[in-house]
Amino acid sequence: MAKIDSQLSNKNISLRKPEPEDLDFLYFLENDTNIWWVSDTRSPFSRWQIKQHIENSVYDIYTNKELRLIITDKKTGKALGVVDLFEFDPGHKRAGIGIVVLPEYRNQKIAEQSLLIIIDYCFNLINLNQIWCYIDSKNQISIKLFEKFGFVKNGELKEWKNCGNNFEDVFFYQLFNR
Secondary structure, eight states: OOOOOOOBBBBBBEEEEGGGGGGGHHHHHTTGGHHHHOOOOOOSSOOHHHHOOOOHOOOOOHHHEEESEEEEEETTTTTEEEEEEEEEEETTTTEEEEEOOOGGGGTSSSHHHHHHHHHHIIIIIIIIIIEEEEETTTOOEEEEHHTTTTOEEEEEEEEEEOSSSSSSEEEEEEEEOO
């Protein structure tokens, strides 16, 4: 297993809070209609909206109940994707998780490395009992990724997502801090 340092990183990537310089990257990512089905986005974001979010967000998971981290290449500083923690519930010690890696960086183990780092953060730094995610039943790449790290399918939601011409089933996955 890869060594994770205290800065939410390993030898190849780091997870960091968004910076003003990430505006173009986030604008592209949030408005990529190819991934809207993952995030349930239904309308585009303006540059102004994203800029305001970057400038005004506290980026504290306890305050916002969510946390977005930019996956960054340590050698080049280039943004490769994002990891989101959402629906953070400190009382029940759980959070939802989502990962998006830009297409040109897929199949390079970026998602695997990011998931390993964020699991460590969730279980060892903020002491969660569980992290969970919803995965489209046809998204075999994500299913394999999350199962590789011990996530277990604990539910199926029939016709849960409206994907335009049809409704798709969604699986509910959990990973417990054991």
